[in-house]
Amino acid sequence: MSSLEALQELTRDARALALGEVIPPSAAESEVARVMQICNACRYCEGFCAVFPAMTRRLEFLKADVHYLANLCHNCGACLHACQYAPPHEFAVNVPQAMARVRGQTYHDYAWPLALGQLYKRNGLTLSLALVAALTLFLALAAALKGGWGALWGVDLGANFYHLFPHNLMVGLFAPIFLFAVLALAMGVRGFWRDVKPATSGADVSDAAASEAAHDVLRLKYLDGGHGDGCNNEDDAFSLTRRRCHHLTFYGFLLCFAATSLATVYHYAFGWVAPYDLPSLPKILGAVGGASLMLGTAGLWRLNLRRHPLQGDAAQKPMDLGFIALLFLVAASGLALWLVRITPAATPALALLLCLHLGAVMALFATLPYGKFAHGIFRTAALLRHNTEKRRPNPIGLGSD
Secondary structure, three states, rough: OHHHHHHHHHHHHHHHHOOOOOOOHHHHHHHHHHHHHHHHHOOOOOOOHHHHHHHHOOOOOOOHHHHHHHHHHOOOOOOOOOOOOOOOOOOOOOEEEEEEHHHHHHHHHHOHHHHHHHHHHHOOOOHHHHHHHHHHHHHHHHHHHOOOHHHHHHOOOOOHHHHHOOOOHHHHHHHHHHHHHHHHHHHHHHHHHHHHHHHHHHOOOOOOHHHHHHHHHHHHHOOOOOOOEEEEEOOOOOOOOHHHHHHHHHHHHHHHHHHHHHHHHHHHHHHEEEEEEEEOHHHHHHHHHHHHHHHHHHHHHHHHHOOEEEEEEHHHHHHHHHHHEEEEEEEEHHHHHHHOOOHHHHHHHHHHHHHHHHHHHHHHHHHHHHHOOHHHHHHHHHEEEEEEEOOOOOOOOOOOO
């Protein structure tokens, strides 16, 4: 879809809302509704994941239902390989692909500001790497303007990168980008929640529902294929590799974030200025988190390239790979920066490597609200609604619960 067509579609939707008209479903939304009607009659996959029990609580699938179910789907692939109506059957039931396409639409429709939703369709591998390169060049030129070209190679920073970029300068650069990313994600999921809550019983989230949702998220429960043997990827063989790679990536990211947060506390609360060395807690958390992040993203990259063509949305593959590449680059450059700092023979490269690492981190923050990172936020919201909804009586009394 071109930018002009997207603008025309947005204008039509805005006019329909203003007149109180029902916005017609998109092709992706209609396909999920069609597939769910067939699945609701079959129910062979009812025990696979959260999608199918939630499906049995509905006889029709409106826009909010479709987006809710799409974000419950973890794209494990189990239902595709188990389905008797999957392609080449004339019904052509492909739940993972249909759900993936609607998830992409969810991120676009609930983007904040709405005009930036188009970035989801352009935020690919090439753009991610180009952004890293541009920001690295910008930082390198800024350092060169301050201290001459000699500041980029061979300069003695005393193993302290604040001699190149002062702490307050880095805070001034990164804080606005990070805070905007948090705000954009919060506003996006707020809109999603507002639309999905009435379609999922309308009840508020209880402590028990929140606890179970947190358990599902932290364990990545639904990446076990519904039977504990794992997901399908390139064929119908089960494997827990995708779940383990997600765990490494997820917890690696959290450890790196914890290291940065703790370093902030050290700096402002105790006056303990970075860089830190072993056995300081920020260094331990950062080293373990960085290594975990590198292993997890390398595994996810391999799985993504080998994934069965019917599983998932090929149009979103560049966005997936771009996010994976950014996470890997942030972790790898961060660990390399530490190793270079403590290796006398390599210290001449410290300034350039610092520019690369900061450029990668800045690119990651800038693309967070408009890339693959959003799937974790929207999926968590969907799981909160699922664990709330399932505690209510089934409105149609036809499901297993």
